[in-house]
Amino acid sequence: MAESPSSSVQRARRELAARLREIRIDAGMSGRDIARACGWHPSKSSRIENARTPPSAGDIRSWCRSCGAKDQAADLIELARMVDGMFVEWRRMERAGLGQAQEARLPLYERTRRFRSYSSWLVPGLIQTRGYTSAALHAIRQRRGLADDVEQAVTARMERQRVLYEGDRRFAFLVEESVLRTGVGGTEVMAGQLGHLITISSLPNVSLGVVPMRPDRDRWPAEGFWIYDTAQVNVELVSGYLTITQPREISLYAKAFDELAALAVYGPQARSLITSAIDITHS
Structure with a gap:
């Protein structure tokens, strides 16, 4: 273990x-x-x-x-x-391929009604474009030496995004500003992804916050994590995938999310940061 x-x-x-x-x-x-x-x-x-x-x-x-x-x-x-x-190492979780690893998460998404996601590395999977997902998963496949079933994995992730539009689910996404400026897939892919974030932010059941880069933060960036209702937290680490179900630890991640959310900007201010990142992408 x-x-x-x-x-x-x-x-x-x-x-x-x-x-x-x-x-x-x-x-x-x-x-x-x-x-x-x-x-x-x-x-x-x-x-x-x-x-x-x-x-x-x-x-x-x-x-x-x-x-x-x-x-x-x-x-x-x-x-x-x-x-x-x-705690599951990536090589164990993905031994049957990226496609099955993506498909295995669908039941969790279908039964969850309130999603909270914080990312300091990449755009969260539920709000990625197909091009961004494809670029990210190709990089993961190559780095970990996995079988090439990226298209199956991309299709599974795109299918999972239907939960954004079904039922009475609520979504709160937080991303570090650095995520907007980290190149994934090249200029056109990043420009498309950033434009998609602006579109997603207009959905009535979605809150999108961007934590600005600044020199005087008292709450540092953390590892990316997802909170599913109040039942489970998943954390993506360099070494593997962590599932937390202990109520006390879930509450710690909920508190961290609230603290990071308090640092974020929303609405026009968030869109301004995204637009600025688009301009930098094209410059």
Whole structure:
């Protein structure tokens, strides 16, 4: 299981370890007793209990069987799978290709009613043009050495954008001004993308804020993240894709979003920054 920068992943690992420890104590067994019963090196049970070694499904079954708690194994295995799924390396997430990785997110978008998105790297996927998406995904495919199914992935992302126009969904997008000035796909692609942002900002269910570049900010740029209702946060890191479902951590991202939103400009001021970026693109 890959190390994650999120404390929520570590907390979930510790919760699993604590439950295994409780089962052992209730059975009146020591860590050495567990290791002996399971046929492990004596240090393995200690590493598991201290959340240093993630237990496999087989480890959990052996632990519970040795403690006379076979009925708890299924629940703990499910918890272990949830922890394992909180942080997914890109190579694992995209091993079946970019297309399937894009398609897999559609159910989450369909069940969400309130979207909050902050981006310091790229224009958020829901408001990208086809040309911008194609350029970005081609770059990702090349950098990560993936199979070339970019057109399938682009089509999946474009299909997902229908949620902008369906139902009673609300969208709040925040982008750093630097995103407007970061070239993706060349002059014409960037000009088209920036023009699309102006169009999107006029939708009644969409709020588009631009956080201006300035020398005196007291809230620094952060990693890009999405908040889906109040149920889930996804963070795109250099190393992988992080899913957060702990309410306390979701509230921290919601607070960060509010702080960044307070720095942003909207309406005519945002359009002015976008228009200025278009002018620079054509200059």
